[in-house]
Amino acid sequence: MGENDKLDIEWNWRIDLNSRRRNYGFFGVVVAVFFGVMCSASSFASDSLPATIERIKPGIVVVGTFQRTRSPRGLFLGTGFAIGDGSLVVTNAHVVAKQLDEGHLESLAVFIRRGGKDQMVQARQVATDPEHDLAILKLSGNARLPPMRLGDSSKVKEGELYAFTGYPIGMVLGLFPVTHRGIVSAITPMAIPVIQSRQLNTKMLKRLRNPYDVFQLDATAYPGNSGSPLYDPESGEVVGIINKVFVKESKEQVLSQPSGITYAIPVVYLRQLMGKVKGER
Template sequence: MKVKKTSANCFLSKKIGYAFLFAFYLVLNSGNAQSIDSLADTIEKIKPSVVGVGTFMPKRSPRALFLGTGFVVGGGNLVVTNAHVIPETLDAQHLEEVAVFYRKGKDEKIVTAKQIAVDKEHDLAILQLSEGQLPPFKLGNASAVREGQLYAFTGYPMGMMLGLYPVTHRGIISSITPTIIPLISAGQLNEKLMKRLQAPYLVFQLDATAYPGNSGSPLYNTDSGEVVGVINKVFIQEGKENAISKPSGITYAIPINHLENLLHEIKLH
């Protein structure tokens, strides 16, 4: 009888142990499910604030030329993107203008815009829409960003070839690192890199791959949707990966505090 009792107790202990493990598994997966649901809700909320940026020319074919991604801030009539996305010159003779592309319901819209501020050092530009307003992003706190935290960015990695359907990627902050690294030889230096060597600043490095069309995309908190950085696919890599023969798929973002400074300069923040 004692043997049977011991066996019964052992069986009961195993059942309790399995039940505990199963409950623990459910708790873990419940947290993951909530995290995924939270990101899904955030994406739905921020998508109307993400736009395409390029130029528009009435008699050109195609009339709209996509150059990068942007996002809406301020009162809803300002768009942020990378400075390198905006052309240095426009074909005024053929009425070429900077333009913003966005989706409203099932319709794709085009509205012209003008550049009202630029910070070439941090590769940022602010455009003002010629008409209308769109839902703006809330600006987050870049100084609160920590390595290992999960963030997302939304934009148009492949341009508008398949229509204005924004694409979202997510990744952790793998490093908070200077914009430029030492070069192998002085022969690799050019005027732009010389300037950046004199005043490097910190940027966010992500373990997610961005594409040229992602330049200007917002990097945002997956829960709150607050933007903490601006994805940069070209400008930073020129400095950080100059010593690499085959540039990596690493993605960088300019911290949002540099945008806040630019907004303060034009008294719009």
């Protein structure tokens, strides 16, 4: 190999090395920008959620029943949240499906905590949609709560981060709402598969014939979270209503062995149901 060949190789190597350095430098800038954007987005989400929670908590209530001659007088059944002008409360249909003991003056009620004191407001059911597991209650008298704004559930995408606030485990934790957050891990038909045909019932067959999409979340809900609003951490707009959690083994083990899979009904079905109670506002 001649001297000129050696010089050509050395020169080409230096050009290639400088080119790689420039490429690596550009790659480093891209990575830095990417992680900067991701960190900023994460920071923005975490910064906005506390303010959102503080703003919406007064409108999130426990839904249950009240009976003056019973001990305890208040029975917690699930979660609800105020909508409209604040006199309406949304929850799941299965939360208020219990037959009331009207002979002993048992009534539907919502429970809230204001000024460090627990309060109760009686309510009545004004609309229900069993197919989509939704119910709307009307507060008695002139009672009003800060309402939550409804968003557009058709814009929800898999992978987006959302939060829900409610009362897990009911009366055990008292009137102190708890917030969980997670991503929408799937948008899937409301039809849980079964292994054997004998496990099917009339309700499940109906869902298989006319399935509708629900949001599957990777956040853990517990008994008492039914009826919790699923909302945008930044705006607080409701996009869904928590209605059930996937149970791996038995209902009794849902606390000790949660699956981490929760489902929410898109708010579009709540909008449809609200059309039936316009006269109640």
